Amino acid sequence: MATTIHEPPKVEERRLPGRGSPGNGDFRNLVPSDGKLPAVQDYAPAPAKTGIWVVLAAIAMSFAAFTSALIVRQGSAMDWHHLVLPRILYLNTLVLLASSVTLEIARRRVAVFMTGARTLDLSPARWLYVTLCLGLVFVAGQYAAWQQLRSEGLYLATNPASSFFYLLTAIHAMHVLGGLVGLTYVMRKLYRVVLRRSTLDTFSYYWHFMGILWVYLLLLLWMKL
Amino acid sequence: MHDTSTHAAAHHGPPTSFIRKHVFSLDHKVIGKQYYGLGLVAVIIGMVLSWVMRIHLAWTAYPIPGLHLLSGTGAPGNVMTPEFYLQVMTMHATFMVFFVLTVVPFAAFGNFFLPIHTGAEDMPFPHFNMMSFWTTFVAFCVMLLSFFVGDGPTLGGWTQYAPLSAVGAVAGPGQGSGVIIWATSIAIFCVGQLFGALNFIPNVLDLRCKGMSMWRLPMPTWAWFITSCMGLTSFSVLMPACILLILDHVAGTSFFVASNLVINDQLQPHSGGSTLLWQHLFWFFGHPEVYIAIVPGMGIVSHVLITNMRKPMLSHRVLVYSMGALAVLSYMVYGHHMFVSGMNPFSSLVFSFPTLLITIPSTVIVLVWIGSLYGAKLRINAASLFALGFISMFITGGVSGFFLAQPSIQILLHATYFVVAHFHFTMAIAALFGIFSGTYFWFPKMWGRMMNDNLGKLHFWLTFIGVYAIFMPMHYLGLAGNVRRYQAFVVDYMQPLVGVHQFITIAALFTGAVQLIFIYNFIHSRFWGEPAPENPWQGTSLEWSVPSPPPHDNFGGKHPVVYHDPYQYGVQSSTGDYLMQDSPEQVKGAQDEP
Amino acid sequence: MAKLLAVTIVVIAILSAIPIIRNTWHPLPDVSAHGQAIDDQLSETMWEAGISFLASQIILAWFIWRYSGNRPGEKTKTFPGGATGLVAAAVILVGVEVFALGIFGVKAWANIYFTPPGADAMPVQVQAGQFAFYFRYTGPDGTFGAIHPEMLSEANQNFYGIDTDHDSDAKDDIVTAEMAVPVNREIRLLMHSKDVSHSFYVPALRIHQDFVPGLDLQIHFTATKVGRYEIVCSQLCGLGHYNMKAYLSVLSQDDFDAWLKKQAALQ
Known part of the structure; x- marks a missing residue:
């Protein structure tokens, strides 16, 4: 059987995007074709972006599990007491959604900078501060909601509705706090002028997801409790 | 501020200090070996526990020397108490399922080889990867801790059915602190595995080298990818379940505990919880977990067999699609664990059909393996023997699934030794054979030395015969109605079966002892084995294109470029009957679809 | 050694089947009105599972026996049916087989769970x-x-x-x-x-x-x-x-x- 041996194609180093780098949507798996090998175009988004989707999927699955637990538990319950949601939750919702908006403003500012503006005024940082503050206000507001329930004599183990209320809001608040830790990391990076845009993007995915998740939880609690 | 397109994390330089190199290492290869070591420790614990159980089952009143070392109160006069038997059984299953069958085929081999197979220099998030191992390690230590607290580990079985697991110490020894420790450990373990999935999935999707399209990924990497998707969606359900269970214990909630339960003449303070809720949440995790244990083994076995058959599988894609189908179906079939557990009998029927359906992808995989053997030039070595053994085990375990998929037959066989035989053959023994096969095959690459192949073959023969002797008779016990999780057989119709149990025990002790050959071979080869060449088995995938063991960044600063499908065997190239993935050579007859 | 493995697999498969064929261990004799359907279902499944078990182990053993070793001068071959044939075989043989089992099994299940007890029970x-x-x-x-x-x-x-x-x-x-x-x-x-x-x-x-x-x-x-x-x-x-x-x-x-x-x- 005849075999043909080709010269190994020359791979130009500079055509390779950074090693291990994701680039943002570059065609990094393009085989240098010498006309005989099939060229493979393979689109590879940033691992950070894929990674955050993995994280969001895990969180979404967890809350799906809690949701199904709530529905099953309610379906089998003879002891279900209706729970009136504390009013402050609606205010908290607005705060959290506003924080998404401020984050998005910061991100837009960064995007403008990325398109070529060579100087960066620190206005994105200012908006990130606002986001951080709004996040803290949200958690404080949730705490106020728990206080209110406590003053009504509703504790974690009082009845299934209050169990689920504390459980879902507390776990969500923990995720929000985790997001705020991430936000301080992003801001530290920003001040050190080494922030990668994908880091900010990744964080904003997470943060917006917290907002969506909260709206979902609020609807669930409002309908089911 | 500048968006540097370099991914800093993947760029860490080789560490110099001992701690960064061997303990808190960011290198996926070191992490893989750490997982392997953890699995090895766990499998030894699990095996010793199973011996203790087996001896007790066969000779119930016979003292087992040294048993008091395991538990001060559980073994007066070295004879197990009934509760200690159940505690040992629970710990055997927990260590084996979580810390061996999940950790070794998936986390250990996956960490070591997935980045090399994709042509990446490391995982995308090495810090998370390091945390993945160390959280798993913490989970392991927490689980071990339960032997040393209060009244010992939980006795509720690895399935931890509520309300036995949720009402606290009143339900029995170990049901208080033991369950809390168990659930905490498992929740931590879930976090560790989610960190793992966080690395595996983006690595496969984003860090493939030039030319490495998805279809050019080798079989094990496909298997790990599918497994990490399953892990992502199932461990993230188990963790909430564990949180709810812990809350029922420590916070007095009633998620799983129904009203009006009277235990030891005490009316329990809980109300309204759902007994079946735990089972639904648990098995939604539990059934995919079975495939998390077995699918990596399928990938490893395909990889080993292809290399040793010197020809590719009949179809790479069919195997991948079948594994994917197993993964998807595994979420739809979990109800077959609950046919007689009080679920709506109509649901039982609904769950029975996807369960029967899952035999189709399983059969396709087995038929493709067997069909691929046709016309092969099969090399016999320890790795390929274990791979062939895997197929035999998987067939045996698979056909017993025909019975257990049917609700009507489960009326006879549910919770009997038939089930024990079934899941040991499929998820336990087959997965272990996958681990052994992978170890003999990859040891040269992982530790840079060859294992002794003759000892490996001896290990195979004794193990292969041994495990059939252990688990085949369990089918017969199940048919005769022998219920599992009994510490002694006081039921009249089970007493004649004790002879079978004694046979199984002897086989188990024999098979366990045989594993010493493996441990000796492993340790001896690790330090004194022959140095391994770069490509001892004439393999084609990228791990064989780098030195043994691979350098810190896997490819020594080079950027691998891939030109071929992963398995170009049976061709005539300048190197012999195979063509490396990164060889730019073009050969007639090579299947090279992108 | 491959031939030895082939023989071992066949011997184990046959030894495993003997107690089943001789009915050494079996469920306790049925004393219920509804149990016959379950027993029929069990023996039906036993036949199908048994044949699948023996056939696949024996074919596995045969291929190991036949296609091991580096036979110089012989080229590796591909299974004539190809993967498509095997997938079709799996879907048709096994799919039909298990679905038939599943559908017949519904009857045995329905006998117990879908018929209400009589009024005089x-x-x-x-x-x-x-x-x-x-x-x-x-x-x-x-x-x-x-x-x-x-x-x-x-x-x-x-x-x-x-x-x-x-x-x-x-x-x-x-x-x-x-x-x-x-x-x-x-x-x-x-x-x-x-x-x-x-x-x-x-x-x-x-x-x-x-x-x-x-x-x-x-x-x-x-x-x-x-x-x-x-x-x-x-x-x-x-x-x-x-x-x-x-x-x-x-x-x-x-x-x-x-x-x-x-x-x-x-x-």
Whole structure:
């Protein structure tokens, strides 16, 4: 059987995007074709972006599990007491959604900078501060909601509705706090002028997801409790 | 501020200090070996526990020397108490399922080889990867801790059915602190595995080298990818379940505990919880977990067999699609664990059909393996023997699934030794054979030395015969109605079966002892084995294109470029009957679809 | 060595099949009205699984025997059918096979779970607790007294928590530690757990149902043969799980009446 041996194609180093780098949507798996090998175009988004989707999927699955637990538990319950949601939750919702908006403003500012503006005024940082503050206000507001329930004599183990209320809001608040830790990391990076845009993007995915998740939880609690 | 397109994390330089190199290492290869070591420790614990159980089952009143070392109160006069038997059984299953069958085929081999197979220099998030191992390690230590607290580990079985697991110490020894420790450990373990999935999935999707399209990924990497998707969606359900269970214990909630339960003449303070809720949440995790244990083994076995058959599988894609189908179906079939557990009998029927359906992808995989053997030039070595053994085990375990998929037959066989035989053959023994096969095959690459192949073959023969002797008779016990999780057989119709149990025990002790050959071979080869060449088995995938063991960044600063499908065997190239993935050579007859 | 492996696989497969063919170990003989369908289903499945098992192990062994070793001058070959053929074979052979099994199995399942008990079925209640079964018969009034969990006490021998002093329904209830049923009479079994999950497994009766705490289930069956059988718990319920069992006596109607009278006298 005849075999043909080709010269190994020359791979130009500079055509390779950074090693291990994701680039943002570059065609990094393009085989240098010498006309005989099939060229493979393979689109590879940033691992950070894929990674955050993995994280969001895990969180979404967890809350799906809690949701199904709530529905099953309610379906089998003879002891279900209706729970009136504390009013402050609606205010908290607005705060959290506003924080998404401020984050998005910061991100837009960064995007403008990325398109070529060579100087960066620190206005994105200012908006990130606002986001951080709004996040803290949200958690404080949730705490106020728990206080209110406590003053009504509703504790974690009082009845299934209050169990689920504390459980879902507390776990969500923990995720929000985790997001705020991430936000301080992003801001530290920003001040050190080494922030990668994908880091900010990744964080904003997470943060917006917290907002969506909260709206979902609020609807669930409002309908089911 | 500048968006540097370099991914800093993947760029860490080789560490110099001992701690960064061997303990808190960011290198996926070191992490893989750490997982392997953890699995090895766990499998030894699990095996010793199973011996203790087996001896007790066969000779119930016979003292087992040294048993008091395991538990001060559980073994007066070295004879197990009934509760200690159940505690040992629970710990055997927990260590084996979580810390061996999940950790070794998936986390250990996956960490070591997935980045090399994709042509990446490391995982995308090495810090998370390091945390993945160390959280798993913490989970392991927490689980071990339960032997040393209060009244010992939980006795509720690895399935931890509520309300036995949720009402606290009143339900029995170990049901208080033991369950809390168990659930905490498992929740931590879930976090560790989610960190793992966080690395595996983006690595496969984003860090493939030039030319490495998805279809050019080798079989094990496909298997790990599918497994990490399953892990992502199932461990993230188990963790909430564990949180709810812990809350029922420590916070007095009633998620799983129904009203009006009277235990030891005490009316329990809980109300309204759902007994079946735990089972639904648990098995939604539990059934995919079975495939998390077995699918990596399928990938490893395909990889080993292809290399040793010197020809590719009949179809790479069919195997991948079948594994994917197993993964998807595994979420739809979990109800077959609950046919007689009080679920709506109509649901039982609904769950029975996807369960029967899952035999189709399983059969396709087995038929493709067997069909691929046709016309092969099969090399016999320890790795390929274990791979062939895997197929035999998987067939045996698979056909017993025909019975257990049917609700009507489960009326006879549910919770009997038939089930024990079934899941040991499929998820336990087959997965272990996958681990052994992978170890003999990859040891040269992982530790840079060859294992002794003759000892490996001896290990195979004794193990292969041994495990059939252990688990085949369990089918017969199940048919005769022998219920599992009994510490002694006081039921009249089970007493004649004790002879079978004694046979199984002897086989188990024999098979366990045989594993010493493996441990000796492993340790001896690790330090004194022959140095391994770069490509001892004439393999084609990228791990064989780098030195043994691979350098810190896997490819020594080079950027691998891939030109071929992963398995170009049976061709005539300048190197012999195979063509490396990164060889730019073009050969007639090579299947090279992108 | 490949040939040895092939022989070993075949020998193991045949040795494994021998006890099945000789029926060395088998389910206890069926004494229920509905069990025949389950037994048929079991033997049907045994045939199909057995043939699949033997055929695939033997073909595996044959290919290992035939295609091992580096046979110089011989090229590697591809299976004539190709992967498509095998997929088709799997879908057609196995798919049809298991689906047929599944569909026939529905009948056996429906016999038990989808047919309501007859109106004249005799109610018997079984209560599972750590680690014993207790049974309750209605007595002449045909109704069970209500259960008061707070009164339930093993120490006071009030195993069911019934109020015999104030509850007229409960006064004539007969609580026993052994179960007896008349032969050929349909029994409506009310299942109640007082503490954790248990199971009511009577292999001879082809009955297997878990107790769900907080949810009382009901099954029904007819025993067709006089004899003494065992009820065991198959759902892990704690340290005494292995010892949780009770006897079920299937008696002729006269014997049953006498037995029940004797039990009533003991209350």
